[in-house]
Amino acid sequence: xxxxxxxxxxxxxxxxxxxxxxxxxxxxxxxxxxxxxxxxxxxxxxxxxxxxxxxxxxxxxxxxxxxxxxxxxxxxxxxxxxxxxxxxxxxxxxxxxxxxxxxxxxxxxxxxxxxxxxxxxxxxxxxxxxxxxxxxxxxxxxxxx
Numbered sequence: 001x002x003x004x005x006x007x008x009x010x011x012x013x014x015x016x017x018x019x020x021x022x023x024x025x026x027x028x029x030x031x032x033x034x035x036x037x038x039x040x041x042x043x044x045x046x047x048x049x050x051x052x053x054x055x056x057x058x059x060x061x062x063x064x065x066x067x068x069x070x071x072x073x074x075x076x077x078x079x080x081x082x083x084x085x086x087x088x089x090x091x092x093x094x095x096x097x098x099x100x101x102x103x104x105x106x107x108x109x110x111x112x113x114x115x116x117x118x119x120x121x122x123x124x125x126x127x128x129x130x131x132x133x134x135x136x137x138x139x140x141x142x143x144x145x
Contacts, residue, residue, distance in 0.1 A: 005117055008127045009109040015134035016102045019049065022141045023095060031091045036140050044083045045137055046094050051082025052133060053101035056126050060108050063120050070122050 023046055031043045040048065055078070059070050086094055109127070117123055 003114070005112070005114075005124070008124065008131070009106065012109075012127055012131050012134065013102070013106055015131060015138065016053075016105070019134050019138045019141065020095070020098060020102065022138055022145060023098070025145045026141065028091050030144065036144050037137065040083070042141060042144055043086075043089075043091055043094055045140065046098055047083045047086035047089075048079050049133070049137060050086060050094070050098050050101050051078065052130065053098075053105050056130055057101070057104050057108050059126055060112065060123065063122055064112065064116060068120060068122075070126065 023042065026042050032041045034041050034044075036042050036045050037048075055073075059067075062071070086097065089097065112123060
């Protein structure tokens with residue numbers, strides 16, 4: 001029987017796989033066309049998601065090292081930097097980084113012990129935010145396909 005944590009990370013993993021599958025269906029000629037999420041193109045939405053996946057991985061590592069509260073961000077600035085950092089990548093490279101981030105997240109999440117989870121609610125909070133994040137952006141990309 002799965003724990004609540006295992007259920008949450010499996011739910012997020014399925015949403016991540018769905019997002020990747022939808023992104024892979026976008027015609028490459030449309031990947032830089034703005035309008036998926038405000039002025040963002042599909043590639044920029046994927047870059048944005050990668051940035052947050054990598055930040056979750058980083059935060060989890062910090063929690064495992066003893067940090068009790070998440071490091072807060074200026075969300076708009078974080079999003080801008082995530083998109084800009086990946087602007088030089090091709091669509092294929094962007095999708096490859098997305099898949100790599102998903103695999104890293106999943107391995108990191110599975111490595112967190114029940115003792116660590118009981119000490120820090122931040123783990124669960126970050127996963128719940130990412131679940132909502134993936135649902136939101138998957139719906140946007142689905143309209144684009």
